[in-house]
Amino acid sequence: MAVQPNDFIVARTLELRRAIHRKPELGFEEHATAALIEEELDRLAVPHRRVAGTGVVGVLRGAKPGCVAALRADMDALPVQERTNLAFASGVTGVMHACGHDAHTAMLLGAAHVLAAQRETLAGSVVFVFQPAEEGPGGAQPMIEQGVLDDPRVDAIAMLHVDIRLETGSVSITPGPVNASADELEIVVRGKGGHGGSPHTAVDPIPAASAIVLALQNIASRETDPLGSVVVTIGTIAGGYRNNIIADEVRMTGTLRAHDPSVREQLEGRVRRIVEGVAAAYGTQADVRVIYGYPPVVNDAQLAEEFARYVRERADVDVRALPPTMGAEDFAYFARRVPGVLVRLGVRNDALGAIHPAHGAQFLIDEAALPVGIRTLVAFALGVGTGRLGAASARS
Numbered sequence: 001m002a003v004q005p006n007d008f009i010v011a012r013t014l015e016l017r018r019a020i021h022r023k024p025e026l027g028f029e030e031h032a033t034a035a036l037i038e039e040e041l042d043r044l045a046v047p048h049r050r051v052a053g054t055g056v057v058g059v060l061r062g063a064k065p066g067c068v069a070a071l072r073a074d075m076d077a078l079p080v081q082e083r084t085n086l087a088f089a090s091g092v093t094g095v096m097h098a099c100g101h102d103a104h105t106a107m108l109l110g111a112a113h114v115l116a117a118q119r120e121t122l123a124g125s126v127v128f129v130f131q132p133a134e135e136g137p138g139g140a141q142p143m144i145e146q147g148v149l150d151d152p153r154v155d156a157i158a159m160l161h162v163d164i165r166l167e168t169g170s171v172s173i174t175p176g177p178v179n180a181s182a183d184e185l186e187i188v189v190r191g192k193g194g195h196g197g198s199p200h201t202a203v204d205p206i207p208a209a210s211a212i213v214l215a216l217q218n219i220a221s222r223e224t225d226p227l228g229s230v231v232v233t234i235g236t237i238a239g240g241y242r243n244n245i246i247a248d249e250v251r252m253t254g255t256l257r258a259h260d261p262s263v264r265e266q267l268e269g270r271v272r273r274i275v276e277g278v279a280a281a282y283g284t285q286a287d288v289r290v291i292y293g294y295p296p297v298v299n300d301a302q303l304a305e306e307f308a309r310y311v312r313e314r315a316d317v318d319v320r321a322l323p324p325t326m327g328a329e330d331f332a333y334f335a336r337r338v339p340g341v342l343v344r345l346g347v348r349n350d351a352l353g354a355i356h357p358a359h360g361a362q363f364l365i366d367e368a369a370l371p372v373g374i375r376t377l378v379a380f381a382l383g384v385g386t387g388r389l390g391a392a393s394a395r396s
């Protein structure tokens with residue numbers, strides 16, 4: 001069984017990636033991207049359906065019995081004005097594929113080409129999951145609710161994400177947490193407004209808010225295991241009217257992040273205790289609201305270890321181990337339901353200027369990484385389909 005895309009498939013993947021890059025679309029508006037995916041799957045005679053609006057799911061059934069692998073790519077772009085000199089730069093003002101989702105979608109179509117060509121000898125089935133709105137509000141959850149993992153029942157799932165920390169030719173596959181949870185924090189501190197010259201007649205929420213910001217640092221520095229990972233960031237703070245008026249309230253927003261689901265669960269309680277306690281000490285009153293976002297992405301330990309070995313041996317891919325990040329990814333929802341692996345794909349190339357971080361206006365990738373990504377996806381599908389990968393994870 002072949003994992004290697006032929007020259008035609010490599011060229012076609014490049015062409016698709018550039019077409020998607022030229023016409024980026026924001027979350028749940030990926031109409032042209034979805035149509036392009038459907039056309040390509042039609043060409044490959046892979047049946048597909050629409051899920052969650054602009055999401056597309058293709059199912060390739062092999063001729064031989066076996067397990068079901070899912071491969072997931074995100075489709076959406078970001079509200080960024082592109083500042084690269086690419087010939088195929090974004091043609092849409094203020095919208096750019098600045099996170100590589102164009103490449104993810106194209107590589108998944110490339111993998112569909114390789115796998116569809118061998119359907120007569122293929123064991124099991126492959127579910128191609130093209131997911132909208134990864135950058136928010138999130139397409140993974142509605143896709144799961146609409147049965148993407150159930151028909152056929154998926155045994156294991158993988159995804160690629162381009163990574164500028166890693167040279168082209170390499171991937172990173174690590175067991176355990178690879179991305180963090182990301183929850184939104186809103187705090188309102190209420191006092192009593194008054195004249196700036198007569199503070200004793202008012203209750204000033206500004207010193208209370210200042211003390212709260214400092215006290216919240218205690219969660220990461222004193223209350224969490226130093227070997228664990230937690231972030232409490234206050235990103236905005238606003239209150240008051242004028243230099244000589246005591247404000248009546250201060251509003252703050254922030255982000256709470258963690259790798260360990262149990263550490264995440266404790267964050268809201270810790271934040272409440274500190275905010276409400278400090279607010280009371282200053283004679284003010286505070287409201288805390290936590291809006292829960294994406295959970296942490298936790299790679300299935302056994303599947304990740306097996307896959308790292310498998311892809312090195314069978315797909316001739318250099319496998320490294322990058323440290324996890326505190327970024328977030330809604331692949332987390334898939335990996336919570338079935339054993340999953342998030343694979344980081346190296347796209348760094350200093351000579352090409354592929355060195356800028358994702359989400360920036362100068363972000364670009366080394367396209368020589370695309371065949372490496374296709375080989376990795378195909379290897380996963382073949383390994384799971386034949387039961388060589390993920391069997392132990394599925395049983396546990």
Ligand code: NI
Pocket residue numbers: 099100101134161
């Ligand atoms: Ni991304």
